[in-house]
Amino acid sequence: MASYDYIIIGAGSAGCVLADRLSASGRHSVLVLEAGSRDRSPWVRLPLGYGKTFFHPQMNWRYQSEPDAGLGGRSDYWPRGKVVGGSSSINALVWARGLPHDFDDWAEAGATGWNWDVARRTYEAMETRVAADGRREGHGPLHVQDVSDQIHKVNRHFFAGIDEAGLPRTADCNGAEAEGATAYRITTRDGLRHSAARAYLAPALKRPNVTLRTGVTVERIGFEGRRASEVHLCTKSGAEVLRAGREIILSAGAVTSPRLLQLSGIGPADLLRAHGIEVRADAPHVGGNLQDHLGLNYYFKANEPTLNNQLRPLWGKAMAAIRYALTRRGPLALSVNQCGGFFRSRPDQAHPDQQIYFNPVSYTTTPSGTRNVVNPDPFPGFIIGYQPARPTSRGRIDISSADPGAAPRIRPNSLATEEDRQAVIAGGALCRRIMQTPALQGLVESALDPDLRQLDGEAILEDFRARCGTVFHPVGTCRMGDDPAQSVVDPYLRLHGFAGLRVVDASIFPNITSGNTNAPTMMAAHRAADLILESA
Known part of the structure; x- marks a missing residue:
């Protein structure tokens, strides 16, 4: 059985950041698992090319929400990245940090250590800000361009x-x-999309301690008692089990991270039993607290x-x-x-x-x-x-079947x-x-x-x-907080009640930020890497 120190599930906006930062010292082996394909399409690199990837079946999950009473019973189209870089490879490139009170609200909601001062310092460490005349400020891996x-x-x-x-x-x-x-401001460098994959994962893959596998489906996470230890895969050659020596990090996004927890037996007990899944923990907030613009x-x-x-x-x-x-x-x-x-x-x-x-x-x-x-x-x-900017309605995302490949139930409750x-x-x-x-x-x-x-x-x-329609900013389905009765992960992004498993992506937002959510998702991953390395 292959073993790695860290197994990251999802090579999206968060997973790419984590892969780079967790591997930088050379001391830890890191495996990144991605269900989609590599980001080699010219439509990904071309900034305006997202007009082509918006419905592309090889690069986009093309989800549909369930009929929504708040929208007159309409179903809505939910594009999500099915490619290395995740939605940072197919989005409209706008870089919006969020407003200061967004993050102060996170801290007040129980996400201790995630206030605006912390978020601002993290952004400054991440960014190279390029002015219209070419002047640069900051030395971070991600280029943010004034156009x-x-x-x-x-x-x-x-x-x-x-x-x-x-x-x-x-x-x-x-x-x-x-x-x-x-x-x-947009995430481009020299006129090309500067996605999380290009800014973070590409440099990481040059290191011998980083491995990327694409086109693999994670079926569930395996446990030894209350410790997450294994990742069960479905590949073209059949079933496979991988072992994590230190931690498994779930970075599959606000749609898929809660579903993988549910498939692993962690979620609303009645839902899991209805699909024949053994209940490891009755966690009703897994999949709840869904917010979107x-x-x-x-x-x-x-x-x-x-x-x-x-x-x-x-x-x-x-x-x-x-x-x-x-x-x-x-x-x-x-x-x-x-x-x-x-x-x-x-x-x-x-x-x-x-x-x-x-x-x-x-x-x-x-x-x-x-x-x-x-x-x-x-x-x-x-x-x-x-x-x-700050909607208050909350919905849910859940499994529709015990089959990992089944479409999710997206109920926005708009x-x-x-x-x-x-x-x-x-x-x-x-x-x-x-x-x-x-x-x-x-x-x-x-x-x-x-x-x-x-x-x-x-x-x-x-x-x-x-x-109206979604602006493609779903968050909150594995909410962060200090109270296990009201949240899914603690402020260190560890799953309440378990060891060896964290969730790091937009699903951990306690509240939606005021603007485009790619920036705060990458910020959360950058800070999460610090927390993970501190505990290591």
Whole structure:
């Protein structure tokens, strides 16, 4: 039976970070297990290529939620990375640390040692921040790029509208003043996606003490009493068992980490028994506490050229490709989410409660309403969209069968609280206020239905229920806390009541952060490595 000091289940945003940091000293052998494939596709390396990976069956798990009463009984599409690098290999690249109070709230919720001061220092250790003029700050492995010099010129209308609406601007939503309109920082290096796999795992794989295995399915974790000691695999050549000398680290993500615990006998007892799984621990919070951001876009035809004019025609695609090949710059080197920021919908809000996106492109006419940012609409168009930053509704993710390959039961329980419904109305009203400014009114040729500018609060909520979708930020399903009766892992990310097993990924968030969740997921893994090495 093969044995390693550390076995990391999942080569995603968290697992890649852990592999690098746990192996750096050379003293520990590290095995990384990944169900997906290697990240060699050119669509992964190309920043705008995520428009192609969004539905790609070889690189995306393409989950579906169950019908959701809060969304009028609709099922929602949940893309997750099925590739080395996980969702950091297929996401829209926006690097948003989260707001300081997000992490102070973690500490108050029982995640001792995870406040903003700790998170900020961890981010600073992780990042190399690259200014638009090439100046660098920090010496971390992950490059975070300021691309404000490359964004489309139509974005000037968004910033003018922000000024006319009396809303703030900020130089960087990850800086000391996080609130306000900004050009989003993205995870690119030299015009290529700088995923967790590229920043962390690629250097780690050069060491003799790191092994990566792809295309393997973890069926369950095996125990000796209350200590996790084995990983049971299904491979192309059959069943296999691996042994962990020190620890097993579950980094399969907010969808799969709780399911693997349940398949291993740790979860709600009634659920496990219903699927014929022996109950090792009745842990009702495994799979619970699911939170996610819901977002909605409003589409407008513009009266001046946008990215549509560049990327829709074949000659425009060719010119963009030639420019990218020669300079690693231009629209192919960017995210579609070029501008936006964090805002208070009302001045009396204690913290920003909305995140806004302004995209100089639209893609409303693609088949089945799906996105394809590489083939936008045949007319000048743009999008303004938003997501309430700190939703309070909580759902569940559970196994649907004892078969590890069976699809999960994803029950988001969206808009279940009055607070969340009011936040939706407030966010729509904020976008309406921005769109009613002279600067943005002057950009609009016409609105595609519905016209946000004509919607009242009730209509905003009704439209949101009918059209909103996940912004792909599921967290919380193996919640961290100091009380075993209310959480799954302790502040050291050790599974309550067991030894030799930790969970390190977005599932451990006590509360969802205010923005995009890739950054805090990688931050959590970076800090977790410190905690693991301290105990070693």
